[in-house]
Amino acid sequence: xxxxxxxxxxxxxxxxxxxxxxxxxxxxxxxxxxxxxxxxxxxxxxxxxxxxxxxxxxxxxxxxxxxxxxxxxxxxxxxxxxxxxxxxxxxxxxxxxxxxxxxxxxxxxxxxxxxxxxxxxxxxxxxxxxxxxxxxxxxxxxxxxxxxxxxxxxxxxxxxxxxxxxxxxxxxxxxxxxxxxxxxxxxxxx
Amino acid sequence: xxxxxxxxxxxxxxxxxxxxxxxxxxxxxxxxxxxxxxxxxxxxxxxxxxxxxxxxxxxxxxxxxxxxxxxxxxxxxxxxxxxxxxxxxxxxxxxxxxxxxxxxxxxxxxxxxxxxxxxxxxxxxxxxxxxxxxxxxxxxxxxxxxxxxxxxxxxxxxxxxxxxxxxxxxxxxxxxxxxxxxxxxxxxxxxxxxxxxxxxxxxxxxxxxxxxxxxxxxxxxxxxxxxxxxxxxxxxxxxxxxxxxxxxxxxxxxxxxxxxxxxxxxxxxxxxxxxxxxxxxxxxxxxxxxxxxxxxxxxxxxxxxxxxxxxxxxxxxxxxxxxxxxxxxxxxxxxxxxxxxxxxxxxxxxxxxxxxxxxxxxxxxxxxxxxxxxxxxxxxxxxxxxxxxxxxxxxxxx
Amino acid sequence: xxxxxxxxxxxxxxxxxxxxxxxxxxxxxxxxxxxxxxxxxxxxxxxxxxxxxxxxxxxxxxxxxxxxxxxxxxxxxxxxxxxxxxxxxxxxxxxxxxxxxxxxxxxxxxxxxxxxxxxxxxxxxxxxxxxxxxxxxxxxxxxxxxxxxxxxxxxxxxxxxxxxxxxxxxxxxxxxxxxxxxxxxxxxxxxxxxxxxxxxxxxxxxxxxxxxxxxxxxxxxxxxxxxxxxxxxxxxxxxxxxxxxxxxxxxxxxxxxxxxxxxxxxxxxxxxxxxxxxxxxxxxxxxxxxxxxxxxxxxxxxxxxxxxxxxxxxxxxxxxxxxxxxxxxxxxxx
Numbered sequence: 001x002x003x004x005x006x007x008x009x010x011x012x013x014x015x016x017x018x019x020x021x022x023x024x025x026x027x028x029x030x031x032x033x034x035x036x037x038x039x040x041x042x043x044x045x046x047x048x049x050x051x052x053x054x055x056x057x058x059x060x061x062x063x064x065x066x067x068x069x070x071x072x073x074x075x076x077x078x079x080x081x082x083x084x085x086x087x088x089x090x091x092x093x094x095x096x097x098x099x100x101x102x103x104x105x106x107x108x109x110x111x112x113x114x115x116x117x118x119x120x121x122x123x124x125x126x127x128x129x130x131x132x133x134x135x136x137x138x139x140x141x142x143x144x145x146x147x148x149x150x151x152x153x154x155x156x157x158x159x160x161x162x163x164x165x166x167x168x169x170x171x172x173x174x175x176x177x178x179x180x181x182x183x184x185x186x187x188x189x190x
Numbered sequence: 191x192x193x194x195x196x197x198x199x200x201x202x203x204x205x206x207x208x209x210x211x212x213x214x215x216x217x218x219x220x221x222x223x224x225x226x227x228x229x230x231x232x233x234x235x236x237x238x239x240x241x242x243x244x245x246x247x248x249x250x251x252x253x254x255x256x257x258x259x260x261x262x263x264x265x266x267x268x269x270x271x272x273x274x275x276x277x278x279x280x281x282x283x284x285x286x287x288x289x290x291x292x293x294x295x296x297x298x299x300x301x302x303x304x305x306x307x308x309x310x311x312x313x314x315x316x317x318x319x320x321x322x323x324x325x326x327x328x329x330x331x332x333x334x335x336x337x338x339x340x341x342x343x344x345x346x347x348x349x350x351x352x353x354x355x356x357x358x359x360x361x362x363x364x365x366x367x368x369x370x371x372x373x374x375x376x377x378x379x380x381x382x383x384x385x386x387x388x389x390x391x392x393x394x395x396x397x398x399x400x401x402x403x404x405x406x407x408x409x410x411x412x413x414x415x416x417x418x419x420x421x422x423x424x425x426x427x428x429x430x431x432x433x434x435x436x437x438x439x440x441x442x443x444x445x446x447x448x449x450x451x452x453x454x455x456x457x458x459x460x461x462x463x464x465x466x467x468x469x470x471x472x473x474x475x476x477x478x479x480x481x482x483x484x485x486x487x488x489x490x491x492x493x494x495x496x497x498x499x500x501x502x503x504x505x506x507x508x509x510x511x512x513x514x515x516x517x518x519x520x521x522x523x524x525x526x527x528x529x530x531x532x533x534x535x536x537x538x539x540x541x542x543x544x545x546x547x548x549x550x551x552x553x554x555x556x557x558x559x560x561x562x563x564x565x566x567x568x569x570x571x572x573x574x575x576x577x578x579x580x581x582x583x584x585x586x587x588x
Numbered sequence: 589x590x591x592x593x594x595x596x597x598x599x600x601x602x603x604x605x606x607x608x609x610x611x612x613x614x615x616x617x618x619x620x621x622x623x624x625x626x627x628x629x630x631x632x633x634x635x636x637x638x639x640x641x642x643x644x645x646x647x648x649x650x651x652x653x654x655x656x657x658x659x660x661x662x663x664x665x666x667x668x669x670x671x672x673x674x675x676x677x678x679x680x681x682x683x684x685x686x687x688x689x690x691x692x693x694x695x696x697x698x699x700x701x702x703x704x705x706x707x708x709x710x711x712x713x714x715x716x717x718x719x720x721x722x723x724x725x726x727x728x729x730x731x732x733x734x735x736x737x738x739x740x741x742x743x744x745x746x747x748x749x750x751x752x753x754x755x756x757x758x759x760x761x762x763x764x765x766x767x768x769x770x771x772x773x774x775x776x777x778x779x780x781x782x783x784x785x786x787x788x789x790x791x792x793x794x795x796x797x798x799x800x801x802x803x804x805x806x807x808x809x810x811x812x813x814x815x816x817x818x819x820x821x822x823x824x825x826x827x828x829x830x831x832x833x834x835x836x837x838x839x840x841x842x843x844x845x846x847x848x849x850x851x852x853x854x855x856x857x858x859x860x861x862x863x864x865x866x867x868x869x870x871x872x873x874x875x876x877x878x879x880x881x882x883x884x885x886x887x888x889x890x891x892x893x894x895x896x897x898x899x900x901x902x903x904x905x906x907x908x909x910x911x912x913x914x915x916x917x918x919x920x921x922x
Binding site for chain 3: 220226228239242329332336340341345405407409412571573
Binding site: 002003006007009010013014016017023034035036037038039059062063064065100101102103104107108116146148153154156157158159160 | 265268269270271272273275276302338341345348351355358359360361362363366368371373374375376377378380400403404406407408498499500501502503504505506507508
């Protein structure tokens with residue numbers, strides 16, 4: 001009878017799985033190795049001179065589909081380190097409550113100033129804990145940073161990748177300029 | 191196929207006036223949902239029960255309406271992809287592909303071959319993940335949260351988990367990837383990914399027979415065979431697509447009949463068709479598709495050509511894509527059927543946002559058959575039928 | 589002192605009270621840890637770990653569960669019948685525990701050696717339907733009502749094959765007392781393999797009926813979660829829900845103990861004391877029950893009735909004359 005046969009087969013499968021190693025892990029004690037490209041939280045970074053990379057260009061604020069980034073930029077002033085004129089962000093807030101981790105802000109950043117961190121846990125006891133203020137974002141720089149910066153993503157998506165580079169890279173578009181050469185630090189909108 | 195007049199059809203009358211029903215009968219009105227373990231989200235059906243037999247069913251979708259289509263009118267082409275991810279949250283890859291293909295058609299952007307290969311592979315792997323989730327939840331609908339159904343559910347989720355790990359390797363996210371863009375992909379295949387895909391899909395294909403054995407137990411057969419029959423006429427009339435339509439005996443698959451990506455090069459794409467139209471047929475179609483998707487993905491992953499992954503300019507500004515205006519429709523085959531994207535572009539000043547973006551979710555049309563199929567079945571069968579329709583409320587309500 | 593204790597124990601009332609207390613405590617304790625076992629077993633079966641955090645290997649999980657259930661707010665729906673609503677969980681545990689009185693663990697460890705232990709057992713199993721019905725009806729919830737209808741239909745239907753199936757051992761041993769049934773098996777071999785092999789089929793039917801009575805998958809129609817939310821317990825919270833839950837486990841546990849006693853020779857076995865054998869057999873049967881539960885899907889209610897009336901009842905009806913004829917042929921019950 002079909003019942004008996006199928007019943008024993010079903011028992012066999014559950015028994016087989018009984019002796020398989022559990023695929024779950026005891027999460028806080030054991031942590032799974034996450035992918036290299038994992039996206040988690042955000043960090044703002046400093047450049048080699050120890051100066052804030054963010055120039056307050058507001059590209060990320062414009063691209064953000066959930067509108068969770070708000071930036072206040074200062075007028076351009078001379079950098080105390082390099083002496084060149086550049087913009088600064090006086091305030092940078094990223095509200096993780098509505099953030100959909102789409103990575104677009106990182107993609108558009110011309111200075112690679114905003115980068116994702118790879119650390120998943122970011123719990124908080126109140127809503128304010130989930131609002132990443134500028135201080136928190138710069139503090140996050142010490143966490144493990146992700147590989148993807150704006151320039152790296154741009155290079156990955158470059159339509160000309162793998163082909164002979166045209167003699168004169170089309171510097172007409174800002175996008176091509178960003179991928180072809182390191183973007184200059186001065187002439188960004190403040 | 192000629193349209194049939196639904197009123198004269200051999201199905202139960204969905205517009206039955208319950209007052210005209212047998213006056214002796216003691217009817218019970220029961221709300222299946224919106225909070226109910228088996229409605230797969232927040233679907234609500236008002237059921238009129240005579241004993242345990244349903245005599246009338248009124249579906250009430252809309253509890254998960256987020257105004258995605260309206261939101262898309264506000265956002266630019268560059269920003270929409272991560273938003274539509276949330277529609278069909280079981281197969282987000284396909285949502286991204288659908289809107290981006292519409293945008294590419296509108297903007298005239300060529301997708302490089304490598305990106306088309308990647309899209310095909312991602313679509314097929316996502317189909318495996320989606321069908322695995324369906325298999326697990328369907329077993330749970332039939333087998334209870336404290337029983338063998340949960341075992342199948344857990345096994346399926348175990349395999350689906352390994353697929354989500356693949357996506358995590360590729361895009362950095364397990365669910366809402368935002369990996370497609372106008373003109374191609376945003377993330378290239380990382381080193382060693384192909385080997386991982388092979389390994390994962392091989393493991394899954396070895397375990398599919400286990401689930402089949404567990405599910406094709408006579409208990410399952412008795413619960414599904416002849417239950418919830420949707421015949422081809424009704425399926426075509428209601429606009430059912432995908433596995434539901436194929437289970438009703440209509441050989442229709444957009445991957446073969448209106449090829450996109452690189453499906454036109456896949457001459458040996460086997461389309462699973464069953465003729466019974468019941469829950470069992472839908473189960474069989476999906477399991478066959480599971481196998482076929484694994485085969486296609488494993489076949490393609492070795493042949494991905496080198497080259498750029500994006501044909502358009504990488505996203506740099508929100509408004510960088512400007513459409514001249516016009517309208518396009520793109521339909522792709524998701525695990526649930528035809529996901530259509532109808533885009534009317536705003537021209538001129540509004541060139542960077544859609545004027546109207548209509549998404550045709552396959553699940554919404556699948557739920558349309560509820561009032562036709564539920565009556566005459568018992569409450570237990572209703573749960574089985576609803577499970578076999580595989581509705582994802584995220585895309586039904588949008 | 590010893591004398592007085594022994595004298596006291598000779599008094600049947602004191603003896604019954606003492607063993608009753610022991611039995612209830614033991615059954616409740618064991619039940620608590622069977623939930624742990626089931627969770628662990630099911631977890632491993634499903635590629636999970638089961639409880640791990642509370643105590644070593646999650647062994648204190650039942651205590652944590654109980655503490656959690658006790659802390660919950662005790663909600664009673666406005667439209668509920670308060671008296672019946674509160675009565676149902678008490679009754680369900682009471683009836684379930686009542687079965688423990690006649691389960692013969694050893695010739696000595698036995699709360700009440702009733703001459704009609706089998707009848708007591710069947711009566712209480714039959715009564716188990718009432719608390720389910722009361723609770724569902726009193727909840728004034730439509731899902732509960734449907735589940736109550738199913739529970740009553742199922743409980744009453746499966747009472748029939750259960751009674752008929754247990755008649756086979758009764759005919760073969762010629763007694764209605766559970767301890768005498770076991771004693772007979774010690775003398776003449778276990779009923780599961782004793783000629784004319786009707787015991788085996790009777791065991792299958794009894795086991796199935798036991799599954800159905802205890803509302804376990806594949807017969808958990810009354811509390812089909814995916815259809816009826818939580819069946820009879822939909823409106824119950826806290827410890828009242830816990831009592832229903834406990835009754836289900838007690839019932840399952842005692843069903844396996846009774847199967848072990850009636851068909852598998854009870855305390856009979858070499859090398860080890862009788863109690864060990866009895867417990868080992870009960871536990872093995874319980875493991876098997878758990879295994880069944882986590883392997884199968886659920887029948888539909890009408891299919892369940894099909895199985896009962898079209899297969900189980902005719903089968904047992906055929907078993908009884910065969911057994912009776914064989915027993916008479918061999919000179920009556922041995």
